[in-house]
Amino acid sequence: MSSSAILLIHCPDNKGIVATVSEFIFKNNGNITYLDQHVDSTQKTFFMRIEWELDDFIIPPNKIGEYFDTLIAKKYSMKWQLHFSNEVPRMALFVSKLPHCLYDILSRWKSQEIEVDIPLVISNHLELEPIARQFGIDFYHFAINTENKREQEQAQLQLLAEHDIEFIVLARYMQILSEEFISHYRNKIINIHHSFLPAFPGARPYHSAFERGVKVIGATSHYVTAELDAGPIITQDIIRVSHADSVDDLMRKGRDLEKVILARSIWHHLKRQILVFQNRTVVFT
Amino acid sequence: MSSSAILLIHCPDNKGIVATVSEFIFKNNGNITYLDQHVDSTQKTFFMRIEWELDDFIIPPNKIGEYFDTLIAKKYSMKWQLHFSNEVPRMALFVSKLPHCLYDILSRWKSQEIEVDIPLVISNHLELEPIARQFGIDFYHFAINTENKREQEQAQLQLLAEHDIEFIVLARYMQILSEEFISHYRNKIINIHHSFLPAFPGARPYHSAFERGVKVIGATSHYVTAELDAGPIITQDIIRVSHADSVDDLMRKGRDLEKVILARSIWHHLKRQILVFQNRTVVFT
Amino acid sequence: MSSSAILLIHCPDNKGIVATVSEFIFKNNGNITYLDQHVDSTQKTFFMRIEWELDDFIIPPNKIGEYFDTLIAKKYSMKWQLHFSNEVPRMALFVSKLPHCLYDILSRWKSQEIEVDIPLVISNHLELEPIARQFGIDFYHFAINTENKREQEQAQLQLLAEHDIEFIVLARYMQILSEEFISHYRNKIINIHHSFLPAFPGARPYHSAFERGVKVIGATSHYVTAELDAGPIITQDIIRVSHADSVDDLMRKGRDLEKVILARSIWHHLKRQILVFQNRTVVFT
């Protein structure tokens, strides 16, 4: 399979953007394999994801960004990202004590369902170390309390930098990240929350759902921002429950949602399908 | 089809309740066609719905309640309701300006999908009068403002009493009922709210859902209590949405949810499948 | 709201199609409000739906097709359709005895949820005449048996032609259309089938679903082709059922699916979102 380039764009809405961008690719002999655009008419903002094969593309990959920026992006005041399908991003996993998301992600990784490098697992607890080891991945333990939090986060950041980590997945990591930490990975930390946000943010959402007597429970993956459980939502799904379900049943049923929803978000992130704009996502699928 | 009796029970959990109740029916020659029970182990509370055919039942229908209360209910400190499948309840519809739920309910009623009497439609606006008329149902208009609210509600209550209304359905009725009004129809007013509560209570939930960038929207039917949109939930369901959906799209897609969810709740209520306990429902299906 | 043009295209896949088409619109001062494309890589076929505002468009609406065909379509061997958002299509409803889809469609039409003209309802039975009348629509009865079928279909076709009907909706019409009839409305007859096709085609799918003990039932809307229940699928959805559901329960629950799924298909058809290719649909949403 040949490599392709992926361009994610957003800018003020304007006539001619699609024509200009697709012309740029066509003139340089690229074959477009995906193009989708979206106009948010309330924000007058244009979004596009475009992917094309690089085989006969005239501009060499390492020059595409420069050319695109000069020839097109500046004219339309575009924000853009350029990715290549043959890059393998580097991801860090943060976990605490619950194993289901960790098992699920590592199984997908090991069976090459997702193409990603996972150099390390970080945890504030020791319980899941055997699982990381079982899959041959380094495990780092950072016990965190109110005194050492800043210091430990700095150590984590250094470790992440050493391993050239591009994005972080919180696979049921039960520790709030500081605003400072988050600022290093803006829209690059994916969390799974075990409710259909904005209902039941924070701790113990299954208990709250039980108390409220809801008939559906959900899970929500989102990029982490400074405000708890309020970042841009990537994926959500639900499962039906009834009066007959205890809190334990909700937790059990919810686990299946959590791991599938989180995996779907990782997929979208890896495939460069997500654009974030004003705390909302555009997910091109 | 022969008539049957339906008994809804809740009481402190105890050994022998099922044996005692089923024995009572068996001894009196009733054939049980439905029995489901639920134990809320956090509340140590027992719930049961039992239905049996009256054909050869020894106790006459009008004596069943008295016998049951004396022989069984008192012993177990039961709260109970007795219904008969051949009763046709009388329902009032409250509407404002949106027609979809009204059309849907009247269509189901007219085609005998639901067995219910609908003597009247009440509205705080005039827009939907032609629909009520089109289906041959009386329409009453009560314009409501802060000055006349108490007075108008009293007039409504009197009208409902005159028509011997058993329960009320708020089919997108956009007017908050007073605590006093609600007290006359405790757990007998069904509302449809256009979000998956407890997310987005109150006004304009589709706008809030759009702002928050959720990927699923929902609808919730619940019994009305004094606290707005916080009563016991009967039914909920959701539909997936994406960044491509405008607020108008959410409203359009949501309408289909609303009418189906509301109809399902009316069905459960009519079939006497719902027990309310501590702001949660047990729905036996 | 200003009017817009909608172009639906399919052709052999080729470089430069998006650039050429979007350039055509841009050069003529059109503002693209929607563009989505799809490449079926197994068929090497390109599909596109593009919509643009006509306000400042240089080519007058009645010339767009001619220009597009000459300048672009021929070069790429395109099949194309051009529609305008301010056209109101004319639809005929075919029904038999079940009222739920008829009520639902007429309610949506009457409340302007769908913009369509419905000049007539055709039926092989008389039961639903009052509903058509109630909504002020002409009702035509064509009793059909093996002897008169050809003749009655010819009469129906003439009636449809007189009323300038563009497309037909079979709203639980329980009568198989002849191949000859269908040939007059190729990909313009929408049927709702009460199962998730290809499971349970033909008659009595709910009975078959019950017999087979399935745990989900579905509904499928599709364009009608000569082979029964085998035409291109437009929309499908399902609802969960259990052992506790009788055939009557399946029918009741299925009705809600049927009417919602059928309405969704009508929406897609009216919005010109559907392309048919080799017995499958591309639905741009």
Place this chain on the structure above:
Amino acid sequence: MSSSAILLIHCPDNKGIVATVSEFIFKNNGNITYLDQHVDSTQKTFFMRIEWELDDFIIPPNKIGEYFDTLIAKKYSMKWQLHFSNEVPRMALFVSKLPHCLYDILSRWKSQEIEVDIPLVISNHLELEPIARQFGIDFYHFAINTENKREQEQAQLQLLAEHDIEFIVLARYMQILSEEFISHYRNKIINIHHSFLPAFPGARPYHSAFERGVKVIGATSHYVTAELDAGPIITQDIIRVSHADSVDDLMRKGRDLEKVILARSIWHHLKRQILVFQNRTVVFT
């Protein structure tokens, strides 16, 4: 947590069964924690699942079956099974080359989400041996061709007997079991099929689904019978797809369904919630 007894019953429908059975438990000082019954009115057959705590139960566990059979079952011509919640069933996994269901089940087992013993994994291929080993489970390879099939199945049966296997899970095992093999594990072999049966039985259902252009795909778990993919359905679920999904996308999305659906069925089987009657299941949840 104390141990409880679970009784699964079916018999011709009759008055007094619930009373008699619940009386039997009550008189012997059992506390019923679950009771659900179902009457199939087309078959005039009664089904019940009843569970009670054994703490103060007068009859010792090893005598309950005998007493129940003598005192009650014979009178009502009941078929019954008695289980105890503290038994840990022994399960064998059959796999071929696809790892996702295997990973998922072993992860649930290792994290004690399901209480079951898994003494061995059997496969007709060698690819998944490392996964079994990684989780510390014995792996047995039985290459199967038309010549050796009978012989290999006999060897498998002997191995299963030696390990005292109660039930078998086919976790994407791509080899048809002979009628003779199946006869040893009647309603004790759970298969996951990657379509919403009865649509697309047999090989390559995702390819068939793509060809047919369906808008939902599904997965079905069922007990294996002699007729391929036609056994009693335990659980089914679906996921929405569109024209934009290639066969590879269907496979990828389907995998998440398959593993979750299969796990749900194993849960129901382990919790003794399933009764099979005339090729359909009653699943008490």
